[in-house]
Amino acid sequence: MTENDRPVIELKHVHKHFGDLHVLNDISLTVKKGEVVVIIGPSGSGKSTLCRAVNRLETIDSGEILFEGEPLPREGRKLAEMRARIGMVFQSFNLFAHRTVLDNLTIAPCDVLKTSKKEARQEAMRLLERVGVADQANKVPAQLSGGQQQRAAIARALAMHPKAMLFDEPTSALDPEMIGEVLNVMAELAKDGMTMLIVTHEMNFARKVADRVVFMDGGCIVEENTPEAFFGHPKSQRAKDFLSSLTAH
Amino acid sequence: MTVSQLLNQYGDRYLQALFTTWRLTFFSFLGAFVIGIVITVLRVSPIKPLRFFGDFYVQIFRNIPGAALLILLVYALPYLKITFPYDVCVLIATVLIPSAFCSEHLMSGMNTIHPGQIEAARALGMTFFQLIRRVVIPQSLRSAVLPLTNLMVATMLTTSLGSQVPLRPMELTGIVSYINTRSAGGVMAFAISAALYCLTGLLIGAAGSWIDRKVRILR
Ligand SMILES: Nc1ncnc2c1ncn2[C@@H]1O[C@H](COP(=O)(O)OP(=O)(O)OP(=O)(O)O)[C@@H](O)[C@H]1O
Numbered sequence: 001m002t003e004n005d006r007p008v009i010e011l012k013h014v015h016k017h018f019g020d021l022h023v024l025n026d027i028s029l030t031v032k033k034g035e036v037v038v039i040i041g042p043s044g045s046g047k048s049t050l051c052r053a054v055n056r057l058e059t060i061d062s063g064e065i066l067f068e069g070e071p072l073p074r075e076g077r078k079l080a081e082m083r084a085r086i087g088m089v090f091q092s093f094n095l096f097a098h099r100t101v102l103d104n105l106t107i108a109p110c111d112v113l114k115t116s117k118k119e120a121r122q123e124a125m126r127l128l129e130r131v132g133v134a135d136q137a138n139k140v141p142a143q144l145s146g147g148q149q150q151r152a153a154i155a156r157a158l159a160m161h162p163k164a165m166l167f168d169e170p171t172s173a174l175d176p177e178m179i180g181e182v183l184n185v186m187a188e189l190a191k192d193g194m195t196m197l198i199v200t201h202e203m204n205f206a207r208k209v210a211d212r213v214v215f216m217d218g219g220c221i222v223e224e225n226t227p228e229a230f231f232g233h234p235k236s237q238r239a240k241d242f243l244s245s246l247t248a249h
Numbered sequence: 250m251t252v253s254q255l256l257n258q259y260g261d262r263y264l265q266a267l268f269t270t271w272r273l274t275f276f277s278f279l280g281a282f283v284i285g286i287v288i289t290v291l292r293v294s295p296i297k298p299l300r301f302f303g304d305f306y307v308q309i310f311r312n313i314p315g316a317a318l319l320i321l322l323v324y325a326l327p328y329l330k331i332t333f334p335y336d337v338c339v340l341i342a343t344v345l346i347p348s349a350f351c352s353e354h355l356m357s358g359m360n361t362i363h364p365g366q367i368e369a370a371r372a373l374g375m376t377f378f379q380l381i382r383r384v385v386i387p388q389s390l391r392s393a394v395l396p397l398t399n400l401m402v403a404t405m406l407t408t409s410l411g412s413q414v415p416l417r418p419m420e421l422t423g424i425v426s427y428i429n430t431r432s433a434g435g436v437m438a439f440a441i442s443a444a445l446y447c448l449t450g451l452l453i454g455a456a457g458s459w460i461d462r463k464v465r466i467l468r
Pocket residue numbers: 018021023041042043044045046047048049050
């Protein structure tokens with residue numbers, strides 16, 4: 001096994017219920033170092049739940065989730081330390097509303113990684129530069145456009161030097177003209193070798209950036225393939241139906 | 250007596266009473282504020298007995314009349330061989346009751362925080378205390394400035410409990426009884442104290458609005 005075949009995220013036979021709803025049904029999935037895996041599927045199929053289970057924002061009923069070979073700690077400081085190594089980007093940005101964009105990027109590195117304030121600020125400015133919102137550093141989130149907020153949120157996650165990034169529909173809350181700017185940042189990240197697990201409805205992005213596409217329906221992984229194979233020749237009827245429902249309008 | 254006669258004769262005493270009320274209000278509110286924050290942290294902590302204690306504390310001190318609490322502190326505690334000076338008894342009563350309300354205001358302030366921000370903080374690897382300190386309490390406080398301003402005014406009015414014990418120096422309500430037992434100050438003696446309470450309330454209100462404008466969270 002070479003360095004690059006090392007699994008970063010590993011789910012083994014994961015099950016989860018919400019009451020009677022079997023929202024994750026025997027999910028096994030591996031994301032290797034530097035790999036970009038895109039999860040697609042109809043609404044309610046369990047994509048968000050899967051993504052959130054990887055850093056234990058959702059607990060699971062059974063099965064196993066490993067990050068860099070270690071099982072996710074159940075709670076407390078150990079879990080916090082593990083989460084610090086996994087970046088997460090949400091649909092609704094979730095920047096801290098009471099602090100400036102710059103502060104949003106420095107709070108966690110200072111508190112969690114014990115980075116010095118000065119160093120954290122320099123690193124934050126570099127990251128804001130990289131995602132193209134450095135000129136907004138001293139504004140509060142509500143003064144930014146959705147696209148700018150989401151790019152800042154990506155920078156905030158990157159400030160922790162994560163070993164992998166989770167994205168849960170990062171562009172779904174954005175006006176169409178802002179989707180591109182966020183996807184561009186994500187494509188850059190992928191090119192730089194970031195390990196990424198992305199839930200998205202942006203099929204063109206998946207086609208271009210993904211190493212693998214995972215199609216979920218009803219809590220199960222129905223199909224898993226390269227983007228060329230999946231979009232070109234979907235094997236299952238459900239995937240075919242889903243893809244044609246997207247092109248229908 | 251006319252107002253000017255009263256002020257001539259008791260002007261310095263009123264001034265002293267005003268400062269006593271201010272001092273009581275300041276320390277009571279400060280104490281209530283600090284304890285209110287601590288109780289609020291307990292009420293959202295991951296440890297169930299602490300949550301229970303916090304809720305219990307609030308239920309007790311939100312629902313007990315100030316006078317009853319003061320009587321307990323002054324007359325009942327000595328039976329347990331605990332005796333505080335009168336001013337400490339007044340201070341304890343005027344800290345405990347507003348602290349329960351302070352916690353309630355912070356809890357409703359907390360409801361204005363988008364749950365996604367809590368998840369984001371967790372996802373960044375922040376511990377419970379980091380999350381509380383960096384995200385939850387600051388945002389709750391900023392959203393609760395106006396209710397807390399009202400609480401400070403209410404705390405000021407609660408310090409009139411000081412008139413029920415031999416407090417020295419006297420505060421604004423105690424001074425009225427003092428004057429009325431010496432001269433026939435009548436309703437005018439009350440009116441002066443009332444005016445001073447109002448003035449203080451207006452000042453607190455103005456300061457509260459100013460702070461609120463400064464720290465309000467843009468959403
Ligand atoms: N906290 C919860 N309690 C109960 N049911 C839930 C909860 N969260 C999600 N669900 C249900 O679980 C199912 C899967 O939800 P999930 O959010 O993972 O779907 P999704 O694939 O991300 O859908 P979408 O594309 O709409 O975001 C849905 O039917 C949803 O209603």
